[in-house]
Amino acid sequence: MIDLSPSEEQLEFQRLARKFAREVIRPAEIELDKMTDAEEVFKSDIFWNTMRQAYELGFHKMSIREDFGGLELDPLTTALVWEELAVGGIGITASLLAAPVAPRFLSVLAAEKTELIDRFVKPFCADTKAKYISAWGSSEGNIGSDGSNYYDPKVHHETTAKKDGGEWVIQGAKSSFASNGGIANFFLVFACVEPELGIRGSGVFLVPYGQGVERGKPLDKLGMRALNQADVFFDGLRIPEDYMIFPPGENYPMMHNAIKTVGNIEVGYLAVGLMRAAYEEALDYAKERIQWGKPIVEHQAIGFKLFSAYQAIEASRGLLWKASWTLANKFLGDLKLSAAARVFATNMAMKHTVEMVQVLGGYGISKEYTLEKYMRDAKLLQIMDATNEIMTIKGIALM
Ligand SMILES: Cc1cc2nc3c(=O)[nH]c(=O)nc-3n(C[C@H](O)[C@H](O)[C@H](O)COP(=O)(O)OP(=O)(O)OC[C@H]3O[C@@H](n4cnc5c(N)ncnc54)[C@H](O)[C@@H]3O)c2cc1C
Structure with missing residues (x-):
C-alpha cells in the first residue's frame, strides 16, 4: 500500500501556510486586485508587507539547501505549502515561487561557484525583509x-x-x-x-x-x-x-526541461489551491442561498457542479503528488508526468472556476464576491511556464 498520510512536520508547515494564506494573503490579494493602476500595486504597502511577512516565515527559501541557509524541504512538503498558500491567492504565491528562481538554479547547477553562492544565495536565504527577489x-x-x-x-x-x-x-x-x-x-x-x-x-x-x-x-x-x-x-x-x-550546447534541452519538470508541478499546485478557494466559497454560498424553497445546493444542477469541482481538486492533487514524489525519488523527475499533472490541473481550474461563478448566479460576477477574480486568475495558469499546448506536445514526444 502507498502511505498518503503526511508527517507531523509536514502538517505543521501546512498549518502555518494555511493560517498565513487566510489571514494575510487573501485579504491582501483582494485589495491588490481592485487597484486599477498596475503600478500602484507594486508601490503599495499591502504588497510589500505581505512579501515581508512571507520572507519572515521562510516561504521563499523552502527548496534551497540547508548548508546555504535554506530549509531544504522535500517536494512533497513544499507541495502541501504551495497548495495552501494558493488557496489564499495565486498572485502573491506565484511571486513567492518565482522569487528564488536564481538562487535555486545556482544551488543546484552551479553549487561549486562559492563566490556566487556567498554573494547571491546565502543573503537571499538570510533575508527577512523581501529585499532579495x-x-x-x-x-x-x-x-x-x-x-x-x-x-x-x-x-x-x-x-x-x-x-x-x-x-x-x-x-x-x-x-x-x-x-x-x-x-x-x-x-x-x-x-x-x-x-x-x-x-x-x-x-x-x-x-x-x-x-x-x-x-x-x-x-x-x-x-x-x-x-x-x-x-x-x-x-x-x-x-x-x-x-x-x-553554458550553451547539447545539454540545453535537458536543463530547460528540468526547469519545466519542476515549474509545471508548482503551477499545478497553484491550480489546485485556486480551485479549492473557488469551490469552498461556492459551496458555502450554495448551502445558504434559498431559491425555489430550498438551499440551491439541493438542486441537483448545482450539486453536480460542486461535486464535479471536488472530484477535479482531488484528481489534480493526486496526479501532482505522484509527480512530486517522482521528483523527490528520481533524478530530474518525470517531465511527462509533470506536464500531464499541470495540464490537467490548470484545465480543471479554468473549467471549474467558471462553473463556480455559475453557482452564484448573478452574484458570481459581482465584485462583492471573489469568484470572478478566481475565474480571471485561472486563465493565466494555462499559459505560464509554457502553454498547455506546448506542454502537451512535450508529453506526446515522451509517450
Ligand atoms: C503568468 C505568467 C507568468 C510568466 N512568467 C514568465 C517568466 O517568469 N519568465 C519567462 O521567461 N516567461 C514567462 N512567461 C511567459 C510564458 O512562458 C509565455 O507566455 C509562453 O511560453 C507562451 O509564449 P507567448 O506568450 O509568446 O505565446 P506564443 O508562443 O506566441 O503562442 C501563441 C499561441 O500559439 C500556440 N503555439 C505556439 N507554438 C505552437 C506549436 N508548436 N504547436 C501548437 N501550438 C503552438 C501557443 O500554445 C499559444 O496558444 C509567463 C507567462 C505568464 C502568463
Whole structure:
C-alpha cells in the first residue's frame, strides 16, 4: 500500500501556510486586485508587507539547501505549502515561487561557484525583509513557445551575450511576462552565445540589477494582478566571465526541461489551491442561498457542479503528488508526468472556476464576491511556464 498520510512536520508547515494564506494573503490579494493602476500595486504597502511577512516565515527559501541557509524541504512538503498558500491567492504565491528562481538554479547547477553562492544565495536565504527577489527571463517578443523549439537553427534568443576580455556583455530585452521582472534585483537571463546552434546556443547568466539593466513597468493584465510581470532591458551590461552559470550546447534541452519538470508541478499546485478557494466559497454560498424553497445546493444542477469541482481538486492533487514524489525519488523527475499533472490541473481550474461563478448566479460576477477574480486568475495558469499546448506536445514526444 502507498502511505498518503503526511508527517507531523509536514502538517505543521501546512498549518502555518494555511493560517498565513487566510489571514494575510487573501485579504491582501483582494485589495491588490481592485487597484486599477498596475503600478500602484507594486508601490503599495499591502504588497510589500505581505512579501515581508512571507520572507519572515521562510516561504521563499523552502527548496534551497540547508548548508546555504535554506530549509531544504522535500517536494512533497513544499507541495502541501504551495497548495495552501494558493488557496489564499495565486498572485502573491506565484511571486513567492518565482522569487528564488536564481538562487535555486545556482544551488543546484552551479553549487561549486562559492563566490556566487556567498554573494547571491546565502543573503537571499538570510533575508527577512523581501529585499532579495529574483526573476528569470527566457521569453522575448519573438521567442515565446519557441523557447522549447530546440532543433531549428533559425530560432534563437535575440538577447545576446558576447565575450569582451574577461567579461560578458549582454544586450537585448526580455518580454513583459517575466514574473517579478519589475521588482527583482537579480535575474537569470537566457542569452544567445552561439546563434548557429539555435536556441541551444543560449547560455544562462546571473545578472544583478544595476548599471545596464532597466526594469519595465508592470504589465496591466486580466488576472494574477498581485504577480508583478515586466520587461527587463539590457544595454551593454557587463558581468564577470564566471556569471555564465550554464553554458550553451547539447545539454540545453535537458536543463530547460528540468526547469519545466519542476515549474509545471508548482503551477499545478497553484491550480489546485485556486480551485479549492473557488469551490469552498461556492459551496458555502450554495448551502445558504434559498431559491425555489430550498438551499440551491439541493438542486441537483448545482450539486453536480460542486461535486464535479471536488472530484477535479482531488484528481489534480493526486496526479501532482505522484509527480512530486517522482521528483523527490528520481533524478530530474518525470517531465511527462509533470506536464500531464499541470495540464490537467490548470484545465480543471479554468473549467471549474467558471462553473463556480455559475453557482452564484448573478452574484458570481459581482465584485462583492471573489469568484470572478478566481475565474480571471485561472486563465493565466494555462499559459505560464509554457502553454498547455506546448506542454502537451512535450508529453506526446515522451509517450
Ligand atoms: C503568468 C505568467 C507568468 C510568466 N512568467 C514568465 C517568466 O517568469 N519568465 C519567462 O521567461 N516567461 C514567462 N512567461 C511567459 C510564458 O512562458 C509565455 O507566455 C509562453 O511560453 C507562451 O509564449 P507567448 O506568450 O509568446 O505565446 P506564443 O508562443 O506566441 O503562442 C501563441 C499561441 O500559439 C500556440 N503555439 C505556439 N507554438 C505552437 C506549436 N508548436 N504547436 C501548437 N501550438 C503552438 C501557443 O500554445 C499559444 O496558444 C509567463 C507567462 C505568464 C502568463
